[in-house]
Amino acid sequence: MTDTMTEISHTDHDNNGQALVQLKDLHVWYELKKFGFSHAGYVRAVDNVSFDLNYGEAIACVGESGCGKSSLMKTILGLNIPTKGDVIFDGASLTHTKGEDLRRYRSKIGYIQQDPFGALPPFMNVERILEEPLIINGVKDKEERRRRIEKILEEVKLTPIAEVLPKFPHMLSGGQQQRVVIARAMIMEPKLLVADEPVSMLDASVRVEVLRLLRKLQETHNLAVLYITHDLSTVRYFSEYIFVMYAGEIVEFARMDDLLDDSKHPYTHALLEASSDPNADNALVQREIPKGEPPSLVNPPTGCRFHPRCPQFMPGICDVKAPPNIEVSPKHLVACWLYDENRGHAF
């Protein structure tokens, strides 16, 4: 049994022996206020999350809306301040990074938004959109900027470049818009790419093309990627590791194939059961879906947060104490009492 997910250590570390991103015991709580000033509790959006992301590795984060995955993402992007715990990026602690350093920190992380049309300013053309981050980050030479823009457009396959540059976002198709967003995220040559549902707004025929592009970028630039999604069917083609979040906590962490083929946590089971492959037999069966809805994060259930909906709920255990992280097989961790042989003696 290990205490935190951090202890899944990987062998392929960078030369200084450290992972690119280390999340240590991260808590992100939002304070609720009554009448605008007196304290009225916290929304515990991210609670005790720890994991490592190595150089050049892709990790997928799966969860439903409201499970805290956006809060987690925003914290890594440097937009939220952790309530407790820390994010260590490239050896530096985020909590103590401020001002100019924070700006430099953000330039090392690329961010791909979910809705490309909403993410692109409608009044800027492609050239201006891609030039902006370079100007902000102090690339003063106009020639140099132009060269980098052309290089990145070539890489995301937005060609012919001369035709694309003067276009405004509304003149591009959905897939092309998403390529501009990817190019913008990549232009500062980041070490980490945070992709928030990058293909969910795209058509089926374009989706695969964009996924492949992301994978190619990851390989050629040795990028670390945090791929956030609620759609389990796209993760198989993308990442080595995957973790599942529920109500602010990580409930299962494993290698991609281990999790998809041999899931342990009842919540992961439910997610897999609910995702369908195209098959005419689907229309004949009623799927088993856990009753109810995710809990409020202001007052989460005691013990395991999934227990009110869990089909394998064990009274007296699950609702009393939060389950530990149990290593069911190498690099496969699950936070569930079902897999603890000593659960009877834990109290």
Added chain:
Amino acid sequence: MEKKNELVLKVRNLRLYFNTRGGPVQAVDGVDFDLRKNEATVIIGESGCGKSSLAKAILRLLPRNAGLYDGEIWLHDVNIMNMDAETYRKEIRWKRISMVPQAAMNALNPVMKIGDQVAEPAMIHMNMNKEEATKSAVRMMEHVGVPVDFLHRYSFELSGGMRQRSALAMALVTLPDVVILDEPTSALDVLTQASIMNLMKRMKTELETSFILITHDIATSSELADNVAVMYAGQVVEVSDARRFFTKPLHPYSHALMASVPRLRETIEPEFITGQPPSLLNPPTGCRFKDRCPKRFEKCDEEPPTVLVDGDRKVKCWLYA
């Protein structure tokens, strides 16, 4: 051949063009499909293929720039295209054919209680008084799984799934023959989506209702489909029963679409379709898919016929002619 359910809706050669400064946009161009009782026909297509315009054309909810609008829509044995606007409004819209609009969860009126919203169609279209309408609203909300005490809540107090269920209750409260669902689950979470699909499977048999499900999500569409119609660039290119469609699609476009779906339980590498759908302003002559089709040959420059394959499957492609 097993016995087929009674035909509820028959659409023949339906066309809806929009007038724009650049000329007519052929959003729906000669669409044919059938819908049987207690069944669901799924209209699959990518964005911009005209599938939402098709829903508007069936419900006659036309925007101001609608141009050419003709064809036949047979509801049982009446051609509803021949009705004048007032009769259509009184007799058909919402009473016989209703709709759950796209992003229905955000389409609810924020300043009206859920119960009143669900009851409203019954009052307007069925001439019920407030009391009767509320009663049938309660009955329908129980059916779709919205707790009755939500009657007095506002839409912002409900979760996405509950809002979607309320929108469905609104469409079903008049007990229509046909309900058009336009991307009913695309904005929902996986678990909510699956439970809404469960609900619709139940509704299909419990109520005497048929569904037209409009979607771009092929995997989810298979949860409800009895029949499938694939749309491409304003035209229906394939009509088939779901069983044979999901195992062996006929049209090259259907093929490519199926191959592009990432699978959860199989390790097939998905493929993408190169190129983009043509503009509907000046669609190419002949087959509209020819520029992206891997099986293109000389014939494709001519308008492809609709061919019957395997008895009753229809495909608009020269390969089968």
